[in-house]
Each structure stands twice: as structure tokens, then as C-alpha cells.
Amino acid sequence: xxxxxxxxxxxxxxxxxxxxxxxxxxxxxxxxxxxxxxxxxxxxxxxxxxxxxxxxxxxxxxxxxxxxxxxxxxxxxxxxxxxxxxxxxxxxxxxxxxxxxxxxxxxxxxxxxxxxxxxxxxxxxxxxxxxxxxxxxxxxxxxxxxxxxxxxxxxxxxxxxxxxxxxxxxxxxxxxxxxxxxxxxxxxxxxxxxxxxxxxxxxxxxxxxxxxxxxxxxxxxxxxxxxxxxxxxxxxxxxxxxxxxxxxxxxxxxxxxxxxxxxxxxxxxxxxxxxxxxxxxxxxxxxxxxxxxxxxxxxxxxxxxxxxxxxxxxxxxxxxxxxxxxxxxxxxxxxxxxxxxxxxxxxxxxxxxxxxxxxxxxxxxxxxxxxxxxxxxxxxxxxxxxxxxxxxxxxxxxxxxxxxxxxxxxxxxxxxxxxxxxxxxxxxxxxxxxxxxxxxxxxxxxxxxxxxxxxxxxxxxxxxxxxxxx
Numbered sequence: 001x002x003x004x005x006x007x008x009x010x011x012x013x014x015x016x017x018x019x020x021x022x023x024x025x026x027x028x029x030x031x032x033x034x035x036x037x038x039x040x041x042x043x044x045x046x047x048x049x050x051x052x053x054x055x056x057x058x059x060x061x062x063x064x065x066x067x068x069x070x071x072x073x074x075x076x077x078x079x080x081x082x083x084x085x086x087x088x089x090x091x092x093x094x095x096x097x098x099x100x101x102x103x104x105x106x107x108x109x110x111x112x113x114x115x116x117x118x119x120x121x122x123x124x125x126x127x128x129x130x131x132x133x134x135x136x137x138x139x140x141x142x143x144x145x146x147x148x149x150x151x152x153x154x155x156x157x158x159x160x161x162x163x164x165x166x167x168x169x170x171x172x173x174x175x176x177x178x179x180x181x182x183x184x185x186x187x188x189x190x191x192x193x194x195x196x197x198x199x200x201x202x203x204x205x206x207x208x209x210x211x212x213x214x215x216x217x218x219x220x221x222x223x224x225x226x227x228x229x230x231x232x233x234x235x236x237x238x239x240x241x242x243x244x245x246x247x248x249x250x251x252x253x254x255x256x257x258x259x260x261x262x263x264x265x266x267x268x269x270x271x272x273x274x275x276x277x278x279x280x281x282x283x284x285x286x287x288x289x290x291x292x293x294x295x296x297x298x299x300x301x302x303x304x305x306x307x308x309x310x311x312x313x314x315x316x317x318x319x320x321x322x323x324x325x326x327x328x329x330x331x332x333x334x335x336x337x338x339x340x341x342x343x344x345x346x347x348x349x350x351x352x353x354x355x356x357x358x359x360x361x362x363x364x365x366x367x368x369x370x371x372x373x374x375x376x377x378x379x380x381x382x383x384x385x386x387x388x389x390x391x392x393x394x395x396x397x398x399x400x401x402x403x404x405x406x407x408x409x410x411x412x413x414x415x416x417x418x419x420x421x422x423x424x425x426x427x428x429x430x431x432x433x434x435x436x437x438x439x440x441x442x443x444x445x446x447x448x449x450x451x452x453x454x455x456x457x458x459x460x461x462x463x464x465x466x467x468x469x470x
Contacts, residue, residue, distance in 0.1 A: 002051065002052055002053050002164065003052045003053070003084045003085060003162060003163045003164060004052065004053045004054075004055065004082055004083050004084050004085075005045070005052050005053070005054045005055070005083060005084070005085045005086075005087060005159065005162075005163070006054075006055040006057060006079040006080055006082070006083035006085075006086050006087065007019060007054065007055065007056055007057060007087045007089060008057055008060065008076065008079070008080060008086055008087065008088050008089065008103070008107055009059065009060065009088060009089035009090060009100075009103070010059050010060050010061070010090075010097065010099045010100060010103060011058075011059025011060075011061065012059065012091070013059070013089045013090055013091045013119055013120075014089060014091070014119040014120060014146045014147065015037065015056055015057065015059070015089055016037050016056050017146040017147055018087075018089065018117075018119065018144075018146035019041065019043065019054060019056035021146055021149060022043070022045035022046070022047060022054050023043035023044060023045050023046075023054065024046060027041065027043055027238075037056060037057065037058045037059070037237075037238065039058070039075060039226075039227050039228050039236065039237075039238060039240050040055055040056065040057050040058070040075045040076065040078065040079045041055070041056040041238060041240055042054070042055050042056075043056075047152070047155065047156050047159065048152075048153075048156045050156060050159060050160065050163045050164075051163075051164070052159075052163045052164070055079045055082065055083065057075065057076040057079045058072035058073070058075060058076050059072075060073060060076055060099070060103045060106070061073060061099070062099070062102070068228075068230060068232055068235065071228055071229075071230060072228060075228060077106075080106070080107060080110050080112070081110075083110075083112055084112065084113075084162060085112065085113050085114075085115065085159065085162040085163070086107050086110065086112050086113070086114045086115070087115050087117050088103075088104060088107050088114050088115065088116050088117065088136075088138060089117045089119050090116070090117070090118055090119065090129065090133055090136075090141075091119060091120050091129065092118040092119060092120050092121040092125075092126035092127075092129035092130050092133070092141075092143065093120045093121075093125045093126050093129060094129060095128055095129040095132045096129070096132045096133065096135060096136070100136065101135075101136065104136040104137070104138055107138075108137070108138065113162050114138050114139070115139075115142060115155075115158045115159065116133055116136060116138040116139055116140070116141045116142065117141070117142050117144050117155070118130045118133050118141040118142065118143050118144060119144050119145065119146050120145060120146075120147070121143035121144055121145060121150070121151065122145040122147075122148055122150050126143065130143055142154050142155055142158050199250065200250070201243065201250035201251055201252040202249065202250070202251045202252070202285055202286065202369070202370070202373060203252050203254070203283060203284050203285045203286070204251055204252070204253050204254065204284065204285070204286045204287075204288060204369055205253075205254040205256060205277075205280045205281055205283075205284035205286075205287050205288070205313075206218065206253065206254065206255055206256060206287075206288045206290055206318075207256050207259065207277060207280075207281065207287060207288070207289055207290070207304055207308070208258060208259070208289060208290035208291065208292075208301075208304065208320075209258050209259065209260065209292070209298065209300050209301065209304075210257075210258025210259075210260060211232075211258060211292070212258065212290045212291065212292050212320055213290060213292070213320040213321060213356045213357070214236065214255050214256065214258070214290050214356075215227035215228065215229045215235065215236055215255050216229045216356040216357055217290065217318070217320065217354070217356030217362075218242060218253055218255045218356075219356075220356050220357070220359045220362065221244055221253065221362055222242055222243075222244050222253075226240075226242055227240060227242075227255055236255060236256065236257045236258065236273075237257055237272075237273045238257070238273070238276060239254055239255065239256045239257070239276045239277055239279070239280045240254070240255045241253065241254050241255075242255070246366045246370075247366075249370065251366075254280045254283075254284065256276070256277035256280050257273035257274065257276065257277050259274050259277055259300070259304060260300065278307075281307065281308055281311050281313060282311055282313075284313050285313065285314070285373060285376070285417075286313065286314050286315075286316060286369050286372055286373050286376070287308045287313045287314070287315055287316070288315075288316045288317075288318050288365070288369065289301065289304050289305050289308065289315060289316070289317050289318070290318045290320050291317060291318065291319055291320065292320060292321055293319045293320060293321045293322050293324065293325050293331070293353065294321055294324055294325070296319060296335055297335065297338055297339075297342060302342055302343065305317070305343055305346060305349070306343075306345065309345050309346050309453045310453075312417075312418045312453050312455070313376075313418075313453070314372045314373065314375065314376035314418065314451060314452045314453070315346050315349050315372070315451055315452075316349070316350045316352065316365065316368045316369055316372050316451070317339065317349055317350065317351045317352070318352050318354055318361075318365055319332075319335065319351060319352065319353040319354065320354060320355065320356055321355060321356075321357070322353040322354055322355050322360065322361065323355040323357070323358050323360065325353075328353065332351070332353060335351060336351055339351055345453070346451050346452070346453065347441065347444060347450065347451075348444065348449075348450025348451050349450065349451035350368035350371070350372060350450070350451055352364050352365045352368050372451055372452065375448070375449055375450065375451065375452045376416070376417055376418055376419070376452045377416050377417055378416060378419060378447070378448075378449065379413055379416050379419075380413050380419075380447050382410075382411075382412045382413070384447075385411050385412060385413060385421070386410050386411060386412075388442075388443075388446050388447075389408070389410065389411050392439065392442050393408060396438065398431060398435055399432065399435065401427055401430040404427065406425065406426065406427045406428065406430060406431055407425050407426040407427070408423060408424075408425040408428070409424045409425045409426075410424050410425075411423045411424065412424075414457070418452050418453040418454065418455060419443075419449055419452060419453075419454050419455070420454075420455040420456075420457065421443065421454070421455065421456050421457070422457050422458075422459055423439070423456060423457065423458045423459065424458075424459050424460070425458075425460070426460060427460075428458035428459070428460060429458065429460075431458060436456055439456060440454050440456055443456075
């Protein structure tokens, strides 16, 4: 069993900075203001020859249990329960504060091994804080700098008795972690093998406006209060990934921060949260756009669907809070008709009514997710495409340009994920957008490609399959 290490401490002592350094990527949002982290985040950490799971937590604060700060504290206490080892972090430059002592008592009562980490200890400013930390009664402090990586060897020595050694070839701890904020998909050279692996988890990102119920839905799916929820809009800041299994199929769910209109985003922290959500879309295979059924298809909802389509990801629309709707049958028919009109670029997109709070419709949602994924991966043979193309051109040939008719010779599918087609012929750069749209709509209908983005690229030149050509 891999050991679990939880990073605990009051707000703004550098827990997320340490977490990012240990996992080797900027997964957690980091800012100068306190209280940035709210949900607990897990990652696979490497420190020298040690391999372990690390948990980043919200800063401990004294607060009413029903308040947002109180619910954040409950998440941190859960991390303490799950941990095998606790890294209790203080700010050495500030020294001990009135908040540190009661929280040190909390981790001591857990009965877990505790390592006292005096962060921000670089330079002379941290010396006084290091000496003060002995008063916590947690043993000798480990001077450390999460930002600069100083004290890494001392931390490794402190963790070694509690963490299993799992040496891996050609892998070493890199103190200068890269700029990626996300768990990147496999490298390009390995992508094909990754796609064809039936055991790989399907990457599903859930996006939506603030307070659409994304975290509530994910909690209901996995059967535990893993993510912080509440009536306040905008609780989620970091993009959090959780493992899920549906009918024996592995899934990795990504819960994201609510995304408002760009004009309304002013704070730096919200910009970072939205940027994190956008990266989650790019790394997804299926994107669930979650709508509030009581106010569906707001302009921002349409923008999010359009953004997902432009990124080439297949879309499923979830109508959350369906239990609050009175005329369910009438509203569903109306919204499907509206979707075909407003979202022509993903015509036929699956629309699934559900309730994250009540746990209704989750099975239907996952059926739609896997069906959409299958469509996104679909390939059509060149022979079938050109038989279809012959009929389409006979029914509606392309228009003439400057007295010369545009000649379409043949078409083939270049790739899937999303379905991408190449159209060959003469003067195709003059092909009207309306005619391209006509071809795409017919492709979608003829080869059963609902809801997925379709790419159509034009190329000049002769048909190499035409034997009459030299």
C-alpha cells in the first residue's frame, strides 16, 4: 500500500506550493491571498527515491461547522483521518500565531506521525520562527522553502521512515517543476496506445455556470462528500479529479469552477480558476455542460457549448435540478427543439434531465457520455463516404464561381476524435460556407454522428483513386 501524506496548516503557509513541488506540476492554484484552497486535492508525489500519495488541504480556521470555512475544515479533518503521515506546516517568517497551537493539538490527537515543517525558512528571517516552533511540542522542525526547494533532503530524511521506497527506472525528483497546471494526457508518441487501451479511464469534464450543481453531482456519483458544496456560488476554485466506475468502466471525473461571462471576471483568482477549467476541457474526451433546469440556455450556457465544440470535444448537456421542474415532458421537448436551433454546430447533442441532489438520472447521463464517446471515435470507410457523396452532389451540386463550376472529386475521413473529413477537388477555396454546412449536416445525418464536432477540410488536386488520371 502506498503511504498517504497530508499537508496541514493554517491559511497561506504554502501548502499548495509544496503540493505542486511534490507532484512535479502546478496542479493546485497558488496566490498570495489566504484561503485559496478549498477542496482537498490528491496527487502522486515523488521525493528522491520515495513515492507516496499527497493530499493538499484548505487552511485550518476556527469557524461554525455550517459556514463555508467550517465545511472547509471538515474536508481537512477527513484528510487527517486518511493520512498515514501528517506534514504540519507553519510560516517561519511570521513565527507562531495564536492559530497554530490549537491546530497542532488537533494533529497530535490524531495519533498519526507528525512532521513539523517550518516553511519560508530561507534567509535569516526564518530563524526566529524555527526556534519558536519548538513550543508546539511536535519535535524538531524541518526548515524548508516550498517556493525555492531548499531543505528537500531534510524533508526526505524525515519522511523516509514512514514512506515505502518504490524505485522507478529513469525517474528522478525534479525540483524545477514545469509550467503545466494539469495532469497531462499521454505524450503524443503514446497517445494511440493510450486510446486503444480498454482499461484506461474515460476523461469526463463537467463544466457550467456558477451554482449549476457540478460538485453536488460529482459527490452523488461517487457516493461521498468528496467535494465542497453549499448554497454559495463559486465555491469550487481548483479543478479536482476523482476516480469513478460505471458498470465496470473506469472514469476520471473532473469537477471545475463555475465560469461566468468574461466581462464579469475581474479578480485574478477567478481568472486562474477559469483558466484551470479551460485546460480541463482540452484534456477531456467528453464534456458534460451542466445547466440549471430552472434557467436553462442562458447565453453563457451556449458559449460553453460553443467553446467545447471549438476544442473538438464531444458534448453532453445535463439538465440539473430537474426535480424542481413542474411540466417535465413539455419542458424537455421545448429544450430539445431549442437546442437544435441554438446549437446547430452540435446538432443532435444528447440532453439528459437529472438531479444531482436527489441522485436521479445519473445512469442516463453516463449512458449518454459513453454513447457520445463512441460517436466521437467513429470512423467511416472511404467507399461509404464516396457513395454518400455521389448522391449528395447529384441532389444539390456545388455552385459555379466566376462562370466555372466547383468540382468535388472525392472525400475521405482523415481522423477521428473528432470525426475529421478531407474533401478533394478544384476551386474548393471558393466553396461557400452555406454549402460546407450543407455537407456537414448531411454527414451528421447519414453516418449517425449526433452531438459531436465535425471537421471538414478542403484540399485541391486530382483524385488518386481515379485510374483514368495519370
